[in-house]
Amino acid sequence: MATNNSPPEPSALSSLITSSGAKTASESLPLEILHNLQYQHNWTDLKRHIVHINVAASSTPSTAASGETTATLISGLPPRHSYVHPDLQNYLVRHSIDESSIPVQREFVLPLSLSETWTLGRFCAVFDQLPERDVVSVTPPAPRSDDGGQSQSQSSNGSGNGHANGNSSVHVHVHGRPTAYEHHDQKRVLLGMRAKTGGGGDGTVVYYIMQEGEVKPRQNG
Numbered sequence: 001m002a003t004n005n006s007p008p009e010p011s012a013l014s015s016l017i018t019s020s021g022a023k024t025a026s027e028s029l030p031l032e033i034l035h036n037l038q039y040q041h042n043w044t045d046l047k048r049h050i051v052h053i054n055v056a057a058s059s060t061p062s063t064a065a066s067g068e069t070t071a072t073l074i075s076g077l078p079p080r081h082s083y084v085h086p087d088l089q090n091y092l093v094r095h096s097i098d099e100s101s102i103p104v105q106r107e108f109v110l111p112l113s114l115s116e117t118w119t120l121g122r123f124c125a126v127f128d129q130l131p132e133r134d135v136v137s138v139t140p141p142a143p144r145s146d147d148g149g150q151s152q153s154q155s156s157n158g159s160g161n162g163h164a165n166g167n168s169s170v171h172v173h174v175h176g177r178p179t180a181y182e183h184h185d186q187k188r189v190l191l192g193m194r195a196k197t198g199g200g201g202d203g204t205v206v207y208y209i210m211q212e213g214e215v216k217p218r219q220n221g
Contacts, residue, residue: 026113030072033111033192036205037076045106046076053125071126074109074192082107082190083209088136088183095140105134109190109207127212130187138181186212 030048037043054068084092084099092099108130112118188211195204 029113029194030074030111032194032203033109033205034074036192037074037109040205042079043076044079046074049073049075049108051126051129053122053129055119055122055125069122071122072111073126073129073189074111075106076109077104078107080104082207083188083211085183085185088138091138091181091183095138097138097140102136102138107188107190109192112191112193114193114196123210126189127187130189133185133187136183136185138183139179140181188212 034046034048038046049072051071051073052068053071081099081102081104089099091097110126188209191208191210193206193208195206
């Protein structure tokens, strides 16, 4: 019986890396993350961005020296929201609004390997290159009755103290009743971290959300 000794066909990811001309692991990592986002997590409109970041000198000898370096970012549209701020989530629940009715915004992903060492200053430099996020505007369901008020006012949402940490939530009132709820998130980036391959590692990709500033936890009760 004849046996087939031909080597197996390369995977789609291996073919992509080979055709790209990537020669090092750091060059192929963004392609691996992009492939993972597209085929495992169903992201669309994926793009790669090369950003130039300036890292200031640090007084700590163990940190990297100052100077300009580059980082690769991936952006795209996820099939669902990667993160919903507690203030916005609270508003949606109170008004029985499904979060799928809010269009998703473009998210940015920073490919990282567990073997890399990043400083806080380098992360901050990446955030400086990110665009501001769009304001989310939600129209509540029509009220059951109209109080007939004629005044126009704009008031801050007092449930989340959003202005203290960069997130802002605003109720816009016209003729005495709310017509829209507006929320503005801070910048954020997803860290696409790939585990080591070989030596017990399987190359699994895990995503962590890193946000600018601090989101105050909501108190129970």
